[in-house]
Amino acid sequence: MRNALTIAGKELRSYFISPMAYAVMVFFFGLCGLIFVLYISSGPGADADMRPMFHSMLFLSLIVSPVLTMGLLSTERATGTIELLMTKPVRDIEVAIGKYLAAMALYAILLLVSLEFPLAMAKFGHLDWSATMGGYLGLLLCGVAFMSIGVFASSITDNQIAAIVVGLLLLLFFWLIGFLGAAASPTLGDVAKHISILENFQDLEKGIIDTKSILYFLSLAGFMIFLAVRSLENRRTV
Amino acid sequence: MIEVEGLTKFYGPHPAISDVTFTVDEGEIVGFLGPNGAGKTTAMRVITGYMPPTTGTVRVAGHDMVDDSLEGRRNIGYMPEKVALYTDMRVVEYLGYAGRLQGMKREAIGERTEFCLERCGLQERRNDIIGRLSMGYRQRVGLAQAMLHNPKVLILDEPTVGLDPNQIIEVRNLIKGLAKDHTVMLSTHILPEAQMTCERVIIINHGKIVAVDTPEQLTSQIRQSETLLVRVDTKDSNVVQQLLDLPKVTGVRPAEGTGGYYVDAMVGTDIRAALAAFVLQKGWGLLELRVVEMSLEDVFRQLTTEEEV
Numbered sequence: 136m137r138n139a140l141t142i143a144g145k146e147l148r149s150y151f152i153s154p155m156a157y158a159v160m161v162f163f164f165g166l167c168g169l170i171f172v173l174y175i176s177s178g179p180g181a182d183a184d185m186r187p188m189f190h191s192m193l194f195l196s197l198i199v200s201p202v203l204t205m206g207l208l209s210t211e212r213a214t215g216t217i218e219l220l221m222t223k224p225v226r227d228i229e230v231a232i233g234k235y236l237a238a239m240a241l242y243a244i245l246l247l248v249s250l251e252f253p254l255a256m257a258k259f260g261h262l263d264w265s266a267t268m269g270g271y272l273g274l275l276l277c278g279v280a281f282m283s284i285g286v287f288a289s290s291i292t293d294n295q296i297a298a299i300v301v302g303l304l305l306l307l308f309f310w311l312i313g314f315l316g317a318a319a320s321p322t323l324g325d326v327a328k329h330i331s332i333l334e335n336f337q338d339l340e341k342g343i344i345d346t347k348s349i350l351y352f353l354s355l356a357g358f359m360i361f362l363a364v365r366s367l368e369n370r371r372t373v
Numbered sequence: 374m375i376e377v378e379g380l381t382k383f384y385g386p387h388p389a390i391s392d393v394t395f396t397v398d399e400g401e402i403v404g405f406l407g408p409n410g411a412g413k414t415t416a417m418r419v420i421t422g423y424m425p426p427t428t429g430t431v432r433v434a435g436h437d438m439v440d441d442s443l444e445g446r447r448n449i450g451y452m453p454e455k456v457a458l459y460t461d462m463r464v465v466e467y468l469g470y471a472g473r474l475q476g477m478k479r480e481a482i483g484e485r486t487e488f489c490l491e492r493c494g495l496q497e498r499r500n501d502i503i504g505r506l507s508m509g510y511r512q513r514v515g516l517a518q519a520m521l522h523n524p525k526v527l528i529l530d531e532p533t534v535g536l537d538p539n540q541i542i543e544v545r546n547l548i549k550g551l552a553k554d555h556t557v558m559l560s561t562h563i564l565p566e567a568q569m570t571c572e573r574v575i576i577i578n579h580g581k582i583v584a585v586d587t588p589e590q591l592t593s594q595i596r597q598s599e600t601l602l603v604r605v606d607t608k609d610s611n612v613v614q615q616l617l618d619l620p621k622v623t624g625v626r627p628a629e630g631t632g633g634y635y636v637d638a639m640v641g642t643d644i645r646a647a648l649a650a651f652v653l654q655k656g657w658g659l660l661e662l663r664v665v666e667m668s669l670e671d672v673f674r675q676l677t678t679e680e681e682v
Binding site for chain 2: 141214
């Protein structure tokens with residue numbers, strides 16, 4: 136575990152040395168801020184409700200997460216630094232988790248800073264804090280799943296662009312599967328609903344904290360990290 | 374210290390190395406010599422635990438590199454062929470990161486970092502960003518991170534590639550100095566390098582070991598004749614034939630660039646006196662007469678080209 140934290144610390148530092156952290160923040164808060172201003176200025180009497188914001192933030196997270204994770208493992212492969220990393224007494228899972236934690240930490244920073252929006256709302260109106268916190272929990276859990284998908288995508292290629300594309304495709308799959316399933320057949324739709332990111336998020340966002348949803352996000356993340364570790368191990372047999 | 378047994382590694386259908394067996398004893402400095410593509414890097418990657426062998430076993434400091442890989446890796450300092458480092462880190466930062474991953478304590482990292490920076494001539498560059506360092510300095514950072522945790526075994530893949538001649542000499546001396554405290558295994562395709570730095574040489578070609586011995590033994594083993602260089606001052610146009618007629622002489626050929634002749638005699642004979650007497654008796658001027666040492670290069674060429682024929 137100490138090794139995972141060491142790796143996470145190093146990666147988090149790299150985010151802030153490179154333009155990555157700043158570019159992502161500018162993108163995320165630029166669009167969030169714009170949406171926020173548009174929303175609250177939509178006329179007198181607009182609800183002090185964070186829900187429309189959460190939808191935009193979730194969508195922005197979906198775009199930001201493959202960007203944050205694209206280089207985590209793929210550049211180690213592309214530049215060859217992975218050889219020195221993997222010949223240190225470090226387990227494969229520690230490498231995967233370390234990289235994952237770095238992306239999660241940056242995502243958590245994004246969420247923390249974004250608390251300015253509900254705080255501003257609460258100052259001028261009556262905000263339902265329990266629903267807001269539920270929404271934040273939902274965003275955090277979505278991040279847990281998004282970043283794990285990104286880490287996996289980054290583990291299977293040495294090309295950052297390929298990692299983004301694979302990551303986005305996987306995310307869209309889990310995002311849209313609810314609609315696709317419902318369109319195919321009612322039974323399939325029922326199953327698909329349970330593995331859809333959107334469906335699981337909507338429960339949390341309403342302020343309903345359902346263990347089923349929490350378990351869903353955690354197990355999706357666990358599965359993706361498992362796949363990433365397998366793909367790291369696989370390099371050894373190539 | 375390093376025990377390799379029946380090591381075979383396939384890349385797809387082709388073996389990069391097949392049935393390689395050797396041992397390296399504690400404190401030894403062994404060279405892994407072979408042309409490019411002979412399987413040196415593959416062998417080293419398996420020994421360091423980066424890749425598992427297809428078949429065969431590797432033990433480093435008593436630890437199996439498949440079953441007990443983590444413990445084995447703790448005892449190894451590895452410098453890969455292409456020293457790839459994080460280009461956005463500073464030298465000391467990188468060494469600190471490498472030390473923490475090796476499980477070193479903070480004070481130990483500080484102490485060893487100073488030591489390694491000094492040994493590798495990096496003190497002036499300690500705060501430089503690795504991405505801005507020249508190839509030679511990156512190479513030194515690679516060496517510094519390999520020796521940082523004071524490992525029992527150092528595995529260096531082509532440590533002098535890409536260095537200028539002065540740096541090469543520095544690095545070779547550094548490696549020789551390391552052999553006092555570490556077991557060193559280095560790979561190279563440069564023959565004089567192996568001859569100069571290594572106590573023992575393992576010659577590998579097409580993934581197979583073709584010879585293991587000291588550089589001196591190898592050269593004498595492979596020698597099929599005693600060769601002398603003789604230079605004479607004469608107008609006689611038939612020197613070659615006359616020299617060939619001498620007893621025990623098996624071959625005579627002109628030595629390019631010297632104006633003299635290489636005289637091959639039967640192994641275990643010394644015909645210097647007889648040859649000198651003959652030259653004098655003929656009335657030629659004897660300008661030079663010496664034994665020609667076979668270089669490792671000749672041995673190598675012989676071993677690796679015989680295979681192909």
